[in-house]
Every structure is written in structure tokens, then in C-alpha cells.
Amino acid sequence: MNTSIEKAEIRTLIPHAGLMCLLDRVLSWDDESIVCVSETHRDPANPLRRDGRLSAMHAVEYGAQAAAVHGGLRARSAGATAPPSYLAALRDVYLYATRLDDVTSPLQVQARRLFGDAGNTIYECHVSAGDISLAEGRITIMLRTQPA
Secondary structure: OEOOEEHHHHHHHOOOOHHHOOOOEEEEEOOOEEEEEEOHHHOOOOOOOEOOEOEHHHHHHHHHHHHHHHHHHHHHHOOOOOOOEEEEEEEEEEEOOOEOOOOOOOEEEEEEEEEEEOOEEEEEEEEEEOOEEEEEEEEEEEEOOOOO
């Protein structure tokens, strides 16, 4: 597994700018998976909050960003840049909490590549706080094609 990566480097790997970059640090990663940590769920300025609250449904965005960082790291390790992609589908998403903003522990965000490479990929994601599972599901990422 590769070493820790801080937020400034994460921002070079994904298109999410400013406060929309939700992950604080990559703890470890290898060719198949990534483990990240975040404390942005408690930030009152989190751009996903509505009426001061952060729905557990937004755990999916944390997982998608972990998958995007993983794709960026894999591409960089191969001497390339990850191609522009988008979140195309969610499957088997389970929420085990109602909100994230009231979770006091840091979020641990894990993504494991199940299938695919370089943009057309399926990841299994899991978000937890300590030993408590908050959300899990599968994310399909597709290459963004240019109009003909």
C-alpha cells in the first residue's frame, strides 16, 4: 500500500474545488482500493448541507470522491492523467444513519474497484465512523465523451 496523501494533493487529482473537495486525507491505497478520512461532515460551511444538516445520502458523494481519487492515483502511477468521467449509477445503496453532521468521529471512506479501468469502472464504497457503518453501495463511473 502507498503512503498518506494530504488534501492539497487530493485537489490535484479530482475536479472538485474549494469546499466541495470533501476528503481530507488518503490513508492508504493500492491498485484495487483506497482508504480516506474526512472531517468535513461537521463543517457548517459544507456545501452539501441543507438547513444546517448533512443528510446521510451525501455519504455517496464521499464514496464517489474516494473512487475518483483512486482513479487519479492509478492513472498517475501509470504516467497518465485520469480521463474526465462522471458518476453514472448507484446500486445497492444502504444508509445506516439519517445524518452525517451529528457524527462526532472522523469519517472513514473506503472504495474498492470491482470492475473496469480508466473511467468505465464500478466501485464498492463504504463510509463509517469508528466501528459504526453509516452507508455503503456501488458506484458506476463512466467516461465523459465529447459530442461529435
